[in-house]
Amino acid sequence: MRELSIYIHIPFCVRKCLYCDFLSFPVSEERDAGKIESYVNLLKREIEEQAVRYRDHRVISVFWGGGTPSLLKTEAIAGIMETLYGSYHMAADAEITIEANPGTVTPDRMQGYITAGINRISIGLQSADDEELARIGRIHDYRMFLETYGLARAAGFRNINIDLMAALPGQSVASYRNTLERAAALEPEHISAYSLILEEGTHLYERQEDYRFPTEEEDRQMYLLTEAYLSSRGYHRYEISNYALDGYECRHNKVYWQRGDYVGFGLGAASMAGNVRWSNPADFGAYEAYIAGMRHGDVRTVCHEERQEYKEETGSFQEQQILTKKEQMEEFMFLGLRLMCGVSRTEFAAQFGWQIEDVYGDVLSRLYRQELLVRASDRIRLTARGIDVSNYVMAEFLLDP
Numbered sequence: 001m002r003e004l005s006i007y008i009h010i011p012f013c014v015r016k017c018l019y020c021d022f023l024s025f026p027v028s029e030e031r032d033a034g035k036i037e038s039y040v041n042l043l044k045r046e047i048e049e050q051a052v053r054y055r056d057h058r059v060i061s062v063f064w065g066g067g068t069p070s071l072l073k074t075e076a077i078a079g080i081m082e083t084l085y086g087s088y089h090m091a092a093d094a095e096i097t098i099e100a101n102p103g104t105v106t107p108d109r110m111q112g113y114i115t116a117g118i119n120r121i122s123i124g125l126q127s128a129d130d131e132e133l134a135r136i137g138r139i140h141d142y143r144m145f146l147e148t149y150g151l152a153r154a155a156g157f158r159n160i161n162i163d164l165m166a167a168l169p170g171q172s173v174a175s176y177r178n179t180l181e182r183a184a185a186l187e188p189e190h191i192s193a194y195s196l197i198l199e200e201g202t203h204l205y206e207r208q209e210d211y212r213f214p215t216e217e218e219d220r221q222m223y224l225l226t227e228a229y230l231s232s233r234g235y236h237r238y239e240i241s242n243y244a245l246d247g248y249e250c251r252h253n254k255v256y257w258q259r260g261d262y263v264g265f266g267l268g269a270a271s272m273a274g275n276v277r278w279s280n281p282a283d284f285g286a287y288e289a290y291i292a293g294m295r296h297g298d299v300r301t302v303c304h305e306e307r308q309e310y311k312e313e314t315g316s317f318q319e320q321q322i323l324t325k326k327e328q329m330e331e332f333m334f335l336g337l338r339l340m341c342g343v344s345r346t347e348f349a350a351q352f353g354w355q356i357e358d359v360y361g362d363v364l365s366r367l368y369r370q371e372l373l374v375r376a377s378d379r380i381r382l383t384a385r386g387i388d389v390s391n392y393v394m395a396e397f398l399l400d401p
Helices: 033-054 074-087 107-116 130-135 142-154 173-184 216-232 252-259 286-294 304-311 323-335 344-353 356-369 384-386 390-395
Strands: 002-010 058-066 087-101 122-128 160-168 190-195 235-241 242-244 264-265 270-271 276-277 299-303 314-320 372-374 377-382
Touching: 002 252, 002 270, 002 304, 033 074, 058 074, 058 252, 074 087, 074 107, 087 252, 107 142, 122 390, 142 160, 160 173, 160 216, 173 190, 173 216, 190 216, 216 242, 235 252, 252 323, 276 384, 286 356, 323 344, 323 390, 344 356, 344 377, 377 384, 384 390
Parallel strands: 002 058, 002 264, 058 087, 087 122, 122 160, 160 190, 299 314
Antiparallel strands: 190 242, 235 242, 264 270, 270 276, 276 314, 372 377
């Protein structure tokens, strides 16, 4: 059977963080209970209706993202998990992750995740400094994070990720080191560490002149410190921004980087299978119409160029992009090179029918000379210097039209 990963999007949160450009919006559990329940029912219907397309697939991972999935009540989580298990071939060892924000989880909810079959949890710390957390609009402080982490361990989670962020407003190299030290001291199985990117449309982007951000040199010091310190604590870097203890690399995210098949359920969720990408409507009303149309066999598939034209008509649609061979090869390179193990020359030839040197010979030779890439037997990977300028390296693999 082919392998499949599933993403479940929960767009609800308590409050929008000041750096967040994800598809999410604030809700109140009490005031918006009806809307939340309606969304959960739509999700379950979508999961059931899509199942026929994946009868020959075995689900190896599920990832609950958002938004804040931990806002959902235990009964809602359990109901969606039951729908998944009743509709798909779930691998016995499937990795099932839920994102949780401190301040949204109770002991009962944490235990409910375990009972529902969730075996991995990703907790958003971002920073161990309360002032830094306040500046980016987080709803929690460090004490609340520690409580949430303790609840996860007490409930039985043996695979925990902690999310960290560098280059935050007001952050220093010393305060970032303190965050690294406190996170590693808890001995989570996995740590994700990303630098803040100011995304257009977010509060921090629009008001960036009101904040003092770390300099480029300070940002670089934080970047280098992350690998050096986490490596000293037994975490190996397996992707540019991700570190794990042995045996705990995130299976779900590796599917994205290795271009495996995945399907997304929920508002605005993206999918890719068989070199075709598609996405769900990002508007709640359009998503509701899309699910209704799916049930009655009345969903039109449109290419990206048709999207705006069809959006003005009545009906539901699925935006689809069929990847060209050129686009597939580009993705193979700039996604695969994010992994420290790099890309396989054998896999490239098997997928595309050409040797990698036939397509990228000049680029590879130049990057080898610049000591940004290295070839080790069958694999090509970034050097330490290449990781530092990875955006430049990835751009080199974009082919001419």
